[in-house]
Amino acid sequence: MAWPLWPKNTVIYRDTPQGILTESGVWYRTTVALLTEYAAEVFEREPIEVHLARADTWIRSPHTLSAWLLAMGLIYYAPLQVAVVVLIFFPVWQILAPALVNRGISPLMRVLDAVLMQAILYAATMSILATTGQYQAVAVGLIGFVCLRWGVLSFLTRPLIIRCWKAMYQLPVPDHILRAFIVRSALRYGVNLANFADIEQKIVQHVFKKKAPRGRKKI
Numbered sequence: 632m633a634w635p636l637w638p639k640n641t642v643i644y645r646d647t648p649q650g651i652l653t654e655s656g657v658w659y660r661t662t663v664a665l666l667t668e669y670a671a672e673v674f675e676r677e678p679i680e681v682h683l684a685r686a687d688t689w690i691r692s693p694h695t696l697s698a699w700l701l702a703m704g705l706i707y708y709a710p711l712q713v714a715v716v717v718l719i720f721f722p723v724w725q726i727l728a729p730a731l732v733n734r735g736i737s738p739l740m741r742v743l744d745a746v747l748m749q750a751i752l753y754a755a756t757m758s759i760l761a762t763t764g765q766y767q768a769v770a771v772g773l774i775g776f777v778c779l780r781w782g783v784l785s786f787l788t789r790p791l792i793i794r795c796w797k798a799m800y801q802l803p804v805p806d807h808i809l810r811a812f813i814v815r816s817a818l819r820y821g822v823n824l825a826n827f828a829d830i831e832q833k834i835v836q837h838v839f840k841k842k843a844p845r846g847r848k849k850i
Contacts (some may be wrong), residue, residue: 636686693725732811
């Protein structure tokens with residue numbers, strides 16, 4: 632999974648028979664044709680690139696919010712307390728995030744998600760902690776950040792998260808999040824998603840017929 636250098640409103644993607652692959656490395660098992668079949672009017676108001684960018688950002692939100700929580704928490708609380716809170720928050724938010732998609736806070740999430748913003752945050756936070764002699768907090772912050780960005784925490788919690796996702800969501804999580812953003816856009820603009828249930832069933836059928844593309848494709 633790749634993070635954008637700065638906040639982006641759109642994302643570059645490739646539409647393949649196996650699904651949609653974005654420049655962030657997120658794979659959606661639906662296709663542009665299936666999405667357009669029921670949401671063409673929504674895409675006339677906000678293109679699919681915008682919805683994919685929002686979904687990509689929301690998918691990364693467990694890492695993003697945990698990174699900000701870790702850095703800000705270390706300024707005010709003991710390192711061990713902050714580490715425990717982050718270790719609990721990360722899997723809980725990753726499990727619940729697909730059900731809590733919020734179009735209203737997606738612009739803020741986009742800013743927090745940017746590499747540049749996180750670099751400024753950690754440079755400032757680690758400098759403050761080091762200046763005040765809180766070297767244990769600096770170590771926890773750096774180790775925690777590396778574990779989040781390199782996917783160590785995701786790897787360790789993945790079995791639990793996958794089991795919960797399968798029990799809670801019918802669609803694969805990226806598709807569930809993308810669909811949620813499309814539905815919220817439709818509600819905002821008063822667009823009727825005709826035959827929504829039928830199209831959703833087609834997407835589910837498409838998911839189980841196709842396999843993931845191997846490797847990562849160049850955008």
